[in-house]
Amino acid sequence: MASDLAGMRDDYDTSGLEPGDLGGDPMDAARRWFDDAIAAGVPQPNAMSLATATATGLSSVRTVLLKAIDDGFVWYTSYASRKGRELEANPRAAISLTWVTMHRQLRAEGTVGRLTTSASDAYFVSRPRGAQIAAVASSQSEPVDDRRALEERFSAVAATVGEDPVARPPHWGGYRLVADRIEFWQGRRDRMHDRIEFGRDGTRWSIRRLSP
Numbered sequence: 001m002a003s004d005l006a007g008m009r010d011d012y013d014t015s016g017l018e019p020g021d022l023g024g025d026p027m028d029a030a031r032r033w034f035d036d037a038i039a040a041g042v043p044q045p046n047a048m049s050l051a052t053a054t055a056t057g058l059s060s061v062r063t064v065l066l067k068a069i070d071d072g073f074v075w076y077t078s079y080a081s082r083k084g085r086e087l088e089a090n091p092r093a094a095i096s097l098t099w100v101t102m103h104r105q106l107r108a109e110g111t112v113g114r115l116t117t118s119a120s121d122a123y124f125v126s127r128p129r130g131a132q133i134a135a136v137a138s139s140q141s142e143p144v145d146d147r148r149a150l151e152e153r154f155s156a157v158a159a160t161v162g163e164d165p166v167a168r169p170p171h172w173g174g175y176r177l178v179a180d181r182i183e184f185w186q187g188r189r190d191r192m193h194d195r196i197e198f199g200r201d202g203t204r205w206s207i208r209r210l211s212p
């Protein structure tokens with residue numbers, strides 16, 4: 001192997017993180033960390049790992065784009081995709097955002113539900129037209145013979161739609177993960193990192209520090 005993978009390591013020398021820095025509401029803190037990542041110019045700060053699992057606990061992970069932080073963490077996808085099918089069978093999921101140049105990681109676990117159809121419609125309308133056509137043309141996660149078959153499907157949908165607005169296909173829309181655990185990780189020297197975890201306790205959040 002050309003590169004020394006085992007020897008690759010950075011020391012994270014950032015200022016620390018105390019529970020009081022985050023305030024009492026971890027969703028507010030998550031929004032502030034996201035704004036910090038934008039302000040720091042982190043590339044694709046909204047790239048979020050999303051882990052799902054089948055009803056029998058077989059897990060899978062992929063990246064999606066975080067589109068909102070409100071009562072939860074919101075993204076859009078195909079409900080018929082692998083992740084969609086897993087979420088319909090098992091609504092528990094986990095997410096992780098890594099803002100590596102800031103030595104920060106945000107993790108959350110919780111229960112996932114679909115956005116309302118009107119919320120999904122509103123976001124779908126805002127998407128570029130090519131992405132709207134692709135949402136209709138592509139059966140996400142299903143095998144397809146080759147690239148040409150995919151592009152023919154795109155062209156066929158584009159021709160059918162013509163100049164009309166593209167209607168959101170019913171299998172495409174948003175999900176929201178409402179967290180019951182949220183962890184803020186701040187890298188420190190000598191791997192003595194700061195980890196602050198919020199746990200939902202009914203309507204309140206409890207907070208504790210975890211060992212790195």
Ligand SMILES: Cc1cc2nc3c(=O)[nH]c(=O)nc-3n(C[C@H](O)[C@H](O)[C@H](O)COP(=O)(O)O)c2cc1C
Binds near residue numbers: 047081
């Ligand atoms: C940076 C990045 C952003 C992505 N954003 C999305 C997204 O917002 N929604 C989505 O369905 N797939 C997105 N994808 C593609 C997914 O990672 C994945 O390939 C796709 O959703 C199918 O996953 P599944 O078969 O596990 O359902 C993104 C991939 C990358 C690398």
